[in-house]
Amino acid sequence: MDARQNTQVHGERGGQARGALGRYGETLAARRLTQSGMTVLARNWRCGRTGEIDIVARDGDALVVCEVKTRRADSFQHPMAAITPAKASRLRGLAERWLQEHGGAPPGGVRIDLVGVLLPRRGAPVVEHVRGVA
Template sequence: MTARTQALGRYGEDAAARHLADAGFTVLERNWRCRSGELDIVALDGDTLAVCEVKTRTEHGFQTPTEAVDAGKAERLVLLAERWLAERWKAPPPPGGVRIDLLCVVHGRTGAARVDHLPGAVG
């Protein structure tokens, strides 16, 4: 991964976290890692735990953010969410359950990034 790609990813995750906070979510954790992978953002949406995958692309990229989550990635996110719950959530399951959201961030040449939040889009 190039430095430019890493910077774009950080930019997208920051934009996504701001978007979630502005929408009333409580961000619990960012960039949680284990041997099996990484969760970009874990947040509470009321009484629902939202595990959020962030995909960032430039305005004129070849692939849209939604195309970057295939069946294998979706399966890995479900397993990571289960592992996060087992290791980090020290309470009964949240009353609203757990869902996996996709946040698509598109960075344009000018202005703020566009963030499209797709609740429950994965899994």
């Protein structure tokens, strides 16, 4: 195996680990949203090549598009720093596509939330839900 092949194998393992970490965080986020009275309508809703909404939920008469970011405690960036202007714009576009495919805007409008999941080396995960980030 040459160096390039070795790098590729390690990269795939890293991607699998990140995928598992992300799925775990999304499960914790969905649980938190449900515990706060929301109804989860979809998880990992894909819109072709445009992107994916991690969680689509209903909060009363509002539709909530929820971005979930999961980080280990030793990570450089806190999960709540994840919503850049470009990311917010993409999420708004995805929310519009969801509404087109699922019957239009609800009476309570659309909100974009962020759930940050921080996984410490020891102890329980810290799940933080911020409403209306974009």
